[in-house]
Amino acid sequence: MTEEALRLVHGDARSIPELPDGSVHLVVTSPPYPMIPQWDALFRELEATSYEAMHGVLEAGYREAHRVLVPGGLLALNIGDAVRRGPDGFRLWPNHATATVAAERVGFRPLPYLLWKKPTNKPNAFLGSGFLPPSAYVTLDCEFVLLLRKGGPRPFPPKDPARLASRFTKAERDRWFSQIWSDIRGAPQEGDGGRTGAFPPEIPERLIRMFSCLGETVLDPFAGSGTTLWAALRLGRRAVGVERDPEVFERLRRRAERGSPPPERAPPEEPRRASTRTRGAPAPRRPRA
Ligand SMILES: C[S@@+](CC[C@H](N)C(=O)[O-])C[C@H]1O[C@@H](n2cnc3c(N)ncnc32)[C@H](O)[C@@H]1O
Numbered sequence: 001m002t003e004e005a006l007r008l009v010h011g012d013a014r015s016i017p018e019l020p021d022g023s024v025h026l027v028v029t030s031p032p033y034p035m036i037p038q039w040d041a042l043f044r045e046l047e048a049t050s051y052e053a054m055h056g057v058l059e060a061g062y063r064e065a066h067r068v069l070v071p072g073g074l075l076a077l078n079i080g081d082a083v084r085r086g087p088d089g090f091r092l093w094p095n096h097a098t099a100t101v102a103a104e105r106v107g108f109r110p111l112p113y114l115l116w117k118k119p120t121n122k123p124n125a126f127l128g129s130g131f132l133p134p135s136a137y138v139t140l141d142c143e144f145v146l147l148l149r150k151g152g153p154r155p156f157p158p159k160d161p162a163r164l165a166s167r168f169t170k171a172e173r174d175r176w177f178s179q180i181w182s183d184i185r186g187a188p189q190e191g192d193g194g195r196t197g198a199f200p201p202e203i204p205e206r207l208i209r210m211f212s213c214l215g216e217t218v219l220d221p222f223a224g225s226g227t228t229l230w231a232a233l234r235l236g237r238r239a240v241g242v243e244r245d246p247e248v249f250e251r252l253r254r255r256a257e258r259g260s261p262p263p264e265r266a267p268p269e270e271p272r273r274a275s276t277r278t279r280g281a282p283a284p285r286r287p288r289a
Contacts, residue, residue, distance in 0.1 A: 005233055006256055009242045010249045013221035014060035016242055019068040024240065025216035027065045027075045028204045028228045030197065031058050035082035035093040038197065042245075051093055059102040061221055062148075066107045068219065072154030075108060076207045078116070078199055080143040090137070096144040108148035115142045116203065117182040142180075145207065166213040176206050198224055204231040212237055226252045 009018050013031070032039035034054035048054045065075050082093040100110050118141055156163050168176070175183065184202050204227055208218055214236045220228035223241030225248070232239035243249040 005238050006229060007238075007240045008223070008229075008249070008253055008256060009240065010244075010246065010253075011242050012244050013242050014057070014064055016064055016068060016221065019219070019240065021067055022070045023217065024065075024068045024219040025070055025073050026208065026212040026237075027069060027073070027077075027219045027221065028207045028232075029065075029076070029220045029222045030078035030199055030224070031061060031222045032197070033080050033082060034058070034095055034098075035084045036080075037084075051098075055095075055098050055102055058099060059106060062099075062103045062108065063106040065219070065221060066150055069150045070154065071151050073150050074111075074211045075103065075146075075148040075150075076211060077103070077146040077148065078143060078203060079146065081140055083137070083140060096146060100146055100148075103146065103148045108150060109152075111147040111149055112179065113147055114145035115180045116145055116184060117142050117180055118184075145181075145203070147211075160213075162213045162215050166209070168209055172209070176210055181206075198227050201227050201231050204228040205235065208232055208235050208237060223252060224248060226255060 007018075009016065011018070013029075032042055034043070034051055043049065043054045043057065046057050048057045062075065062077075069075065077099060079095050079099050081095050083090065084093060085091075086093075096113070100113075104110055181203075184200055204220075208228075208231055212218055215238070217238040217240060218228065218232040219240045219242070220226075221242045223229060223243040226241055229239040229241045229252075241252060243252055
């Protein structure tokens with residue numbers, strides 16, 4: 001790793017040769033969800049058309065995340081279940097359960113997860129038919145944040161200054177470490193138009209403060225619009241983003257060159273110098289300070 005605060009890689013989450021083993025302290029990410037129509041084309045491109053094959057693609061990403069994490073580092077994985085007709089009719093596709101098993105297979109230790117209860121303003125969002133039992137379906141209005149650790153807890157020297165400086169308050173702890181998050185205020189970032197499936201900045205902000213220390217490196221291997229990356233920079237961490245889609249990557253790169261993090265809230269620290277790099281591309285101009 002270089003000393004740059006932001007590093008962007010136009011590449012594939014399944015293989016990130018730019019990152020040495022054990023060079024990342026925390027992975028915060030939201031991959032494309034299997035069985036959601038928005039991501040059908042992407043999975044087709046990756047030759048994954050069955051539920052199992054889609055999860056196979058993601059599993060390769062978890063394996064790479066496991067490799068680049070430090071021992072005791074966490075993978076915080078935002079994923080939602082899906083409902084869709086299969087060959088046998090309408091059913092649930094339990095992405096969170098399949099992802100947990102896959103992550104465990106590549107070496108992660110599952111920890112208690114978070115449920116993000118998304119606000120809905122759709123009064124008629126109920127699935128299935130009306131008011132007659134027993135054939136109506138429960139609405140999916142939570143997503144999961146799976147918490148998966150590489151082995152046991154991270155070792156720290158006593159009174160480690162960066163760790164002490166990263167302390168959260170009792171009120172923050174009580175709110176953040178309770179299992180159901182129903183108080184996430186932020187909307188997905190403007191300009192996303194739903195194309196990247198961006199999550200509200202408050203999700204990565206909390207996770208970064210919960211599971212990393214100041215100055216450490218946070219990776220998002222499915223970077224999308226870069227919500228995790230800007231959050232990490234605002235919070236005084238280094239950020240690495242990997243994005244496969246050339247257009248999405250280009251937007252990410254331009255935003256980084258503009259001087260990046262949109263000020264959704266006051267940064268606790270000035271973001272440090274940002275740089276971007278596309279595989280095989282010349283080094284970009286320095287961003288504005
Ligand atoms: C759900 S979106 C991430 C949204 C992101 N959390 C945000 O707030 O903008 C998933 C992203 O992963 C990218 N992607 C899909 N497969 C990938 C792969 N194999 N490697 C890297 N990026 C990939 C997609 O192009 C998409 O931008």
